[in-house]
Amino acid sequence: xxxxxxxxxxxxxxxxxxxxxxxxxxxxxxxxxxxxxxxxxxxxxxxxxxxxxxxxxxxxxxxxxxxxxxxxxxxxxxxxxxxxxxxxxxxxxxxxxxxxxxxxxxxxxxxxxxxxxxxxxxxxxxxxxxxxxxxxx
Numbered sequence: 001x002x003x004x005x006x007x008x009x010x011x012x013x014x015x016x017x018x019x020x021x022x023x024x025x026x027x028x029x030x031x032x033x034x035x036x037x038x039x040x041x042x043x044x045x046x047x048x049x050x051x052x053x054x055x056x057x058x059x060x061x062x063x064x065x066x067x068x069x070x071x072x073x074x075x076x077x078x079x080x081x082x083x084x085x086x087x088x089x090x091x092x093x094x095x096x097x098x099x100x101x102x103x104x105x106x107x108x109x110x111x112x113x114x115x116x117x118x119x120x121x122x123x124x125x126x127x128x129x130x131x132x133x134x135x136x137x
Contacts, residue, residue: 004051004054005057006045006050006057007039007057007058007059007060008057008060009062010059010060010061011062011064012061012063012064012117013063013064013067014063014117015033015036015037015038015061015063016033017116017117018038018061018115018117019033019038019059019061021095021097021115022040022059022115023040024095025092025095025097026040026078027042028040029041029042031045031058036062036063037060037061037062037063038060038061039058039059039060039061040061041056041057042056043056045058068117068118068119071102071120072119075119075121076122077110077121077122077124078121078122078123079123079125079126079127080126080127080128081128082128083128084128085123085125085126088126089111089113092113092123093113097113097115098113099113100112100113100114100120109124109125110122110124110125
């Protein structure tokens with residue numbers, strides 16, 4: 001017997017706003033919404049697909065009355081796939097992220113940001129293919 005990691009749930013004040021932010025960050029789409037809840041993902045989960053193999057989890061934003069009060073114990077890491085890290089950080093800041101200091105220090109290879117409700121996440125090294133061509137000597 002096994003289980004599958006199918007959803008990551010984020011408590012928040014404004015599920016629509018956070019879902020829109022994370023859809024823009026991850027190129028996800030809204031899969032389901034109801035009052036106080038929005039689910040986003042990169043694929044439409046089916047029972048058959050989930051049973052067949054481990055697939056990426058969806059992200060569910062649930063409205064709660066209380067606010068965030070401390071540093072997250074769990075956070076997402078994202079890696080740019082078609083830009084360098086600095087350009088991706090600039091894009092995410094334009095979407096509403098903010099830079100935060102959680103004690104990471106200045107010599108880290110990642111950048112710590114927070115989403116519009118203050119949930120920390122890291123932008124790691126780029127996974128974009130190297131597009132620079134060295135001219136022949």
